[in-house]
Amino acid sequence: MSENLLKAENLTMQFGGVVAVDNLSLEVNVGEIVALIGPNGAGKTTAFNAITGVYEPTNGRVTFDGQVIVCNHPQGRMKRSYKGECAETYVHERVLNPTPDQITKRGMARTFQNIRLWKSQTVFDNVLIAKHMLSTSNVLTATFRLNRREEEKQRSEVLDLLKLVGLDDVRDELATNLPYGRQRRLEIARALATNPKLLLLDEPAAGMNPQETLELAEFIRSIRSELGLTVFMIEHHMDMVMRISDRIYVLDFGKLIAQGIPSEIQANPRVIDAYLGVSDDA
């Protein structure tokens, strides 16, 4: 097994009185494609959000590339109303609740369940903007064009990325003019522009037909090998999940109910009961 890249331990998200993610622990190792599946409302995107800094976890710890990046324990009012487990485990650890941009700068980039492209900008600029965080120039050097070399380098990198995802023919189109499937590709290209080690994809195949889903699956596999990436994805298209995942975690009502390789998950009765159903899947 390769070394660990992402580790979530005892991750719990409680909103008011509802525990959306319940003591979730999972691992993603370098070079893997790991999937998080489960019925709608199971807490998958919430888990993503807790890992990427969009939410502060109520409890738990996230380690990335050997370093603790997120850590929290129930505090204040939550101390009394906490319904989850392991309330005491992280009490003595340093509380770390970084903003999403800080986490992205560490090498974790994500896409969104509902596409969040910058609608007024072109395809090219959408990806170029994601390069901003890698700029070494400050506002003055950038304004007075003293960063010409860096900007040209970034622009050529963007072009390469667009060619990689097959979008360079539409690079001057407004992002909103693209068909849905290509917009999803664009979101992936944008995330890749931040030079991540780990790519988190939230339902990348949503709304795609079987043909597009197949192409996307192969595409994810190819960027894993070509770019040396690790992929962690939420997905409902079971054919894609079973096809390319190395390992799968199954969430139901916020709790982890199964984990393992695709064949194990397909045969797991609890998973079938909660989610997969019998015989042919989507």
Place this chain on the structure above:
Amino acid sequence: MKKKETVLVAIILLLVLIGTIVLDAALPSYHIAIKVVKKATVYSLVAVSMNLLNGFTGLFSLGQAGFMLLGAYSYAVLCIPVAKRAGVYQQYNGGIVQFSLPEIFSNLFGQTVGTTVGMLLALLFGGLLAAVFAYLIGLPVLRLKSDYLAIATLGFAEILRAFFQWRALGPITNGSNLLKNYPDFSHATSYIILGGLLIAVIVLLVHSTYGRAFIAIRDDEIAAEAMGINLAHHKRLAFVISSFFAGVGGGMLAMYMGAVQALSFKSAMTYEILLIVVIGGIGSITGSILTSFLYIASVEWLLRGLDSGKFLGISAPAIFKNGFRMAVVSVIIMVVVLFFRKGIMGDRELPDLIRRRAKRGGGAS
């Protein structure tokens, strides 16, 4: 921008400059046309600075008047000739600031160069002061959601105004009295050059990687944050930069008006600028400039007849009396807001007009 467009834009700008020089030579400096050009240039600068913040970064701030106030007073306080101070600060024993930048530099560089250097430095100081205040105000306020941000910045502007009218600060600000007798650029060309250069810097900023980051924050700040853009830092940056230019604009406004008092910098001034920005098109610098000129020219000059009985040859003193002009302008504003929601220019700029089609990017610009 492609080569052809760059050349055409440059030609247009050159024509504007030449036109202004001709105007300066042909007309006396108190002529209404010169005054319109001066005031419109100042309003353009402030409108573009507001567009940077509200239009490009999506931060709905209504504090512009406060920053303009800081810039205006900085300029006036630093530039009133020493000999005139006793006459201005009558209630405060001549005030505690007993030097003036133009005079200091005149001793070093001679009358014309020195005065100009002094004036420019005073403007710069005004901008920097506004920027400092923006930084401090921004710390608590930029976290707020859009409507709350609007009210909070409005509130800060009003608080600033109250402080400037406070008797205790009189030795610097002259309390509720006018500050006057400071130098001015007599030629409209000076305004155009200065305003033009400053707006050019804003244009450069907007087309740089930081400008694009601002736009990303406006379009979807959650995605922007996910792509590594620190929201607090960039919002503060936009706020501070916008306020800097508003401060310089305020200083130029002081220059133009010849006398300043805090009372003029009410929230009504901010609303005026906001309406100009909206009508010009949120996110269009060209729109802000064009609308500023249109608005000032109409209100100060062309539509004056509506207030004094005779307009376009029609004489109707019963209708065309005092206040009709602004009433008409207000109606036009409402029409634009309701029916031309994207404003005159939408989000297009001058090069897009030359290209004569709707904005579609246009390659690596």
Place this chain on the structure above:
Amino acid sequence: MQGLIPYIIAGISAGGQYALIAIGYTLVYGILRLINFAHGDVFMVAGLVMVYTTSTLPMAIAIPLVLISTSLLGFVIERAAYKPLRTAPRMSLMISAIGVSYLIQNLAFYLTGGLPQSVRKPIPWISDPITIFGASTKRVTVITPVLTVLLVVGLVSLIQRTRIGMAMRAAAKDFQTAQLMGIKINSVISFTFVIGSFLAAVGSMLYFTNYPTVSITSGGMPGLKAFVAAVFGGIGSIPGAVVGAFLIGLSEELIKGAGYSTFSDAFTFALLILVLCVKPTGIFGEKVTDKV
């Protein structure tokens, strides 16, 4: 303490007037998430109408006329300037409100020649001078808080116990779902504006009986302060707006009494900023989390 009594009375009275305006703001914001910048100017127009009608018509006609015309004004503004922009981004709506405010002020300036209009025939009985706790004032300063409380109680009952009230609460909670559930959202919104304008008209008549000069900018400051009161109390909460309004009215007058009248306005804004930074949802407000 004796010296403070007139200020306390004035403060309670001002608070009542602000409360009546603040309710209009908080109701509209609750449903439309719009800061109705024009609301203060509606208040001013009510004052102008009062000046004209009371000096030319019998009181029994003048007063209802003020109430009706102001409510109508609120209704028209909503239909003409806000309804068309309901699907537009929030900024457009707010700009429309600013535009309406601008328009009202400029029209008023044009029609009145810019001169402040004085009340020539004050409303009888409430404008009579009285002495209370040793301080002399007009009866209206005592009537105002009482009337305010009565109206607020009536309004809260309406919202809690009637169907239209329930519709208003539903629209405030979730605009789109309320629409999908068959609530006639246009009627609800119009009704909200009518109530807000009606209350502003009442507040206006009380205010201008106390300070009998109506100038074009009379609506600006009271309007803004009433808005601060609404935010302070928790935007969307009527009791909050009322509490906030009385607090602001009292503090203002006490500051004036202490000799710092230049700062009485600034104080209100400082309070606003404090609230926004410390507890943006206000005293009685609720916290809302965004879903990503």
